[in-house]
Amino acid sequence: MAMLAAVGQPVPNTPHAVSVSLPSWKATVGYEEGEDWVLSKMQTGYPRFFIHLTIQELGNEILKLYGRSGEAVMLFPSLATAKKCFKFFYDKVQGLGVGVVHVLQLEPVNTGNRSHATTLSGLSCVFFPKEYFNVAKQVWQHTGDGISSRRGEFCLKALRDGILEPVTTQPQIRPDDLYTKGPRRYQRPGSRNGIIHDIPSSNNGTTDRAGTDGEDKDHAQFVEERFGRNLNVKLASQAKLAIRRRISGCLTDDAELEQALKKSPDGGDGRQKGLSENDVYLYPTGMSSIFNTHRILLANAEAKGQAPRKSICFGFPYIDTLKILEKWGPGCLFYGHGSAACIDDLERRLDAGERFLALFTEFPSNPLLNSADLQRIRVLADKYDFTVVVDETVGNFTNIDVLSRADIVVSSLTKVFSGDSNVMGGSCVLNPQSKWYAELKQAMSREYEDNYWAEDAVFMERNSRDFIRRSERINQNAEAVVRSLQQCPLVKQVYYPKCSPSRPNYDACRSPNGGYGGLLSVTFQHPEQAVAFFDALEVQKGPSLGTNFTLACPYTVLAHYAEMGWTAQWGVEPDLVRLSVGLEEPAELADKVDRALRAAEKVKI
Structure with missing residues (x-):
């Protein structure tokens, strides 16, 4: 049996762990209460909630070099995200004077003789009084547009090397420049995030050994040793292309990178008629895809001259989706139950x-695994001219x-x-x-900015090659866990698409060979039983879902x-336990x- 990680350790035990x-x-409550016995042990955390220690180190060095007394800094990959x-x-903090918050652009500099194409990164640094850290943290958490830990690692080395x-x-940004009567038109400045330079073949003790040969060697060694801080541009662009083809559906089987790149770029055989990789846009996080879609x-x-309109949040969502719709733009109408009665009211x-x-x-929702009636929603959207955005992460x-019932589909590839x-x-x-397709394509051409860090794309491409096979195994394992929980008299309710009252809505969208996913939630007759079950469950425990290993958390x-x-x-x-079932x-x-259920049975009520 694999050892379970101790409080605050990364899950999995890697420098860039997501959980x-x-x-x-008790540890989860201690974390939420800010108790030192938990916080002092936190080596990492979910990246949108916990700023990676390497990024903190980079920020501290930038503050020493360029900050003012009493300031903090938040780091972004481009000027647009920093803006x-x-x-x-200036929207949320009343009375801020001009220059109290300011932006510094850092970019790579020419260092002389160069021998091959590599990816370099700039940084946009937002400085602000440190007592307002929570304001900046909201942007980091909700938008998902902060720099990744790998980009932070790369930039820390570049900063120390003087490049x-x-x-x-x-950039001279004034608060008045950003105000309009309605939602402002976000201008898309030329991104300098993906600058291509030639840098010396020897950098940080690594050498690029000819092109992309040996691509199927052990991946950790391949990326960390072969490229190190010297990431080949061609591999990164190929990785992004393969990911987009995998998502568009023109790859219908598990495929290596070479196979993915040989596939025709034309649409027609993917998830939807006419769909191609050119309709897929990559973002640094799943929440970034939601924020930027909104x-x-x-x-x-605004470009069409429309008056500001609220959006609708339909069904109880993951926390940040609702926060985005509430905090940016004119607000939202929230239908927390996501039921037929909610559609009637709408x-x-x-x-x-x-x-x-x-x-x-x-679709389905997290953590209650309810599935909205997308067909009824589609009919209303077509009649009353609003866009339907579906987050398919859990399904x-x-x-x-x-996709056939939505105008836009977003997902967390994490x-x-x-x-x-x-x-x-x-x-x-x-x-x-979609009837909005041509208009949305034009909007994306004006507004989209590729901030997906090259090294992250390389890892994502490699990880996703066996996505289809893993998904099938996870479906089977999850259904078995659901059956075990349903048979236990201590269990109050199991939340899973297959046993949900909204199953007909799910089945209406289920693929011919599709299952019901790997996420489920469970409640018990008494809260003490939920605690005993969770504590005794011999799986990794922490935030996130969709991991190859089973991962649990007291979700609420x-x-x-x-x-x-x-x-x-x-x-x-309050005592809901969420399980993301893995490949065991x-x-x-x-x-x-x-064993965990037997531990719950021993609780004296």
């Missing part, structure tokens, strides 16, 4: 003349087809698409059959600790669940 170990109910943070400050310096002419829809509406509002920008929904496109829990990523897919405590009364009104109970042997996984 962190909170191995007991969003700058604007958020990352302030640009000669710094941002681009707002910008597109239809009455539309009939009465209310109009909306877009409807955002998860994933091997199991479900939601989850089951990657599986290894060592890299972040997100995607946005436009439906070529972890995601909504300060608002559990609010979550309860939407059916998300079925018998091994069943034994772990049975």
Whole structure:
């Protein structure tokens, strides 16, 4: 049996792990309460909530070089993303003077003789009074647009080597420049994030040994030793292309990079008629794909001269989706139950003349695994002219087809698409059959900025090659766990698409060979039983989902600790345990669940 990680250790045990170990109910509460016995041990955390220690180190060095007394700094991959943070400050903090928040651009400098193409990175640094750190942290968490840990590692080395310096002419951003009566049109400045330079063949003790030969060698050694801080541009661009082809559906089997690159770029055989990789846009995180989809829809509406319209959040979502819709733009209408009655109410509002920008929904939802009636929503959207955005992360496109009922589909590639829990990523897919398609393509051409760090793309591509096979195995394992839990009299309810009252909605979108995914939630007759079950469950415990290993968390405590009364009104109970089922042997996984249930049985009520 694999050793379970101790409090605060990365899960998995790698420098760029996506999850962190909170191995007991008490540890999770201690983390939320800010108790030192937990926080002092935190080596990492989920990247949008915990700023990686390497990024913290980079920020501290930048503060020493360029900061003022009493300032903190938040790091972004481009000027456009930094401007969003700058604007958020002046929108949310009253009375900030000009220059109190300011932006510094750092870019790579020419270092002389160069021998091959490599990827370099600039940085946009937003400085602000440190007492307002929580404001900047909201931008980091909700938008998902902060720099990744691998980019931070790369830039820290570049800064120390003297090849990352302030640009000669710094951007002059004034608060007044960012205000408009409605949602402002986010201009897309030329991104200098993906600058291609030639750098010396020897850098940080590594050498590029000819092109891309040996691509199938051990991946960790291949990337870390062969490229080191000297990442080949061609490999990174090929990795992004392969990812986009995998998502568009023109790859219908597990495929190595070479196979992926041989596939025709033309659409027609993918997930949707006419769909090609050119309709797939990559983002640094799943939440970034949601935030930027919302941002681009707002910008597109403004470009057409429309008055600001609220969006709709349909069904109880992962926390940051709702926060994005509430904090950016004119707000949102929240239907927390996501039921037929909610659609009835929405239809009455539309009939009465209310109009909306877009409807955002998860399919199925996290953590209650409810599936919205996408067909009814599609009919209303076509009649009343709003965009439908579906987050398919939990269902994933091997199991479900939601693109045919949506205008835009977003997903967190960090989850089951990657599986290894060592890299972040997100995607946005436009439906070529949508009536909004031509308009959305034009909007993306104006507004989209590729901030997906090259090294992250290389890891994501490698991780996703066996995505289809892993997804099938996870489906089978999850159904077995669901059956075990349903048979236990201590269990109050199991939340899973297959046993949900909304299953007909899920089945209406299920692929011919699709399953019901790897995510499930469970509640018990008594909260003490939930605690005992969770503590005794011999799997890794922490944030995230879709990992190749089973991962559990007391979801409501972890995601909504300060608002559990609010979550309860939407059916998300305080003692809910969420399980993301992995690739373990079925018998091994069943034994772990049975032992945890026996521990729950011993609780005296």
